[in-house]
Amino acid sequence: MSLFVFLITAIIVGNVSAFSASNTALLSRLQTIQAELLISIGRIPGTAMPPEWAASGAKLGFALEVEFTDEPCEYEMTKERLLKSDALMGTKLLSVEPLNVPTFVSTKGKETIKVKPGAYGCQIQGLESRQYAFRFFLDFPEGSKRNDVELPAEKIYFLSSCWLLPGGEDSSLERARRRRDDLVTTIRQISDEVDQVERQLADANILQREMEKIYPLDSSKVIQGPNEIIFAKEGVVAVKRFRGTLGTKEQYHWIGTFTFNEFFEDDEGDG
Template identity: 30%
Template sequence: MAARMICIGKVIALWVVLVLVLCSDWVVPVAAFSADSSSPWAPARWRFVLDVGREAGTDMPKTWGTSGARLVLPVDVVVESESCPTRDEWVGGSGGGGLSVLRPLEEARFINERGEQRVRVKEGGWKIAFPPGNKKGHAATLQFWLDIETEATRNDVTLPAERIYFGANCWREPDLEQGKRAIAPLIYNYETAQRTIEEKLSHETGDRRLDGTDPIETMKAYKDMTELVVYRDEMLRRLKDASQYLPMKNADTNKELPQGHWPGSTDLLSIAPSEMFTKRKKLFGEDFLLLGKWEAVPIKVKENNNALQ
């Protein structure tokens, strides 16, 4: 009888603990769960921040976005592994199939001169393509589209009510770490070369031959500086080339790329900020019109399914 009472007591204690856990207001980020215990095909929540506006050094129409205004539109989505019924050849390649679905959670919102505005966004399709040769540390390519159903305008920039295309480099966690190690020496070489030039030109500690007091020494100094600049430019070229497929910090924030779950693997995914486009028909074929840039941030989730940033 005593043993039975002890057993019943343990069961009651376990139920009490379970009730306390379920009734508590604990907040558990997605990243807190072990990736090994979750399905690689589980859906994921992400926020895509669309930043519409003129981009320097691009072939945007000269009259578009000249005021410098930006239209920033956060779009929260659920990324799923479920097959997408819609086809699109830019995302899916020849035939446009083999895509997965991407569903907006709610209407997107932004502020313009008329106050808060709402934008309806329809589901799209996505696909990740591995790098050629599946090279370790090199970026895979994420491509997807979203259908904007409500035109959004702020000053002289507009997000049209049509299909918007997105493409970006992305890395699963193991490749991200390998890529960082591969690009680190290139960053070091460029930054060292740039720092050397700045030190040579410094009024306090720079190369005194550049003062011009001795014409012969000044000519030698100019020659040395030319060689340093040529070397610096070569290091910059190599770094830019490598950044086409190796990960770097966010250029706007100087922060590491955020990581989050994305269907297809239990390894976390990082997505580099990139550009977004829309299609325009031409006399022969189609062309892509640049609209601005975008970045992706994973959304953390409470146990009660509420989103956290």
């Protein structure tokens, strides 16, 4: 093995180890968190679902309470590629369990939706920003339907983001906020001289948008959770479909959105 190949291999292994350690840090804080999700199933822009699915624009909405447990998920669940798509996702998947039986109202009256446990995992997106992809699924064995909106009877996937909240005035998040504020000031100053500095203004706007993607700077789009975790308020709900010549290529089609509405304290052990 050449020295170059050895160094590249060492760098890759080191990065994977750092990312896996970061994933473990988040998973340890997610364990036993309970939350209420407001789920809206229906057609959203960019979906690859068939044109006739939810074409009326109707929605199937319900509230679902879940707990991200500290228990390992079932073995079959560990094969989910979305949750363990590569080495950066780590090797540990834990169980997520429903805490209530969700209901909705249709022309038939009040209907219930059966939900069974699933699994959750995370993937570090940036070491400095401490941003993670947060993914989980739950099993809806009987599905449900309201008008032309059908929640398929299968595993349903939830895709979102979260951040570990750093401490201290000189944390990366605080530095990002200060940098963002500086950019906003710069944009305002540049706006007074648009004719002369159009390119500079465009670059500053792009940088501001990129920073707001990486860091949870917009308080209207995030929610403070337990254990110093910040969650993106809204995520995407998807189903898995197989494509390709052999039908083995996984694709995830959006079927709606979900919102972290509220977090609960675990009352176990109270007198």
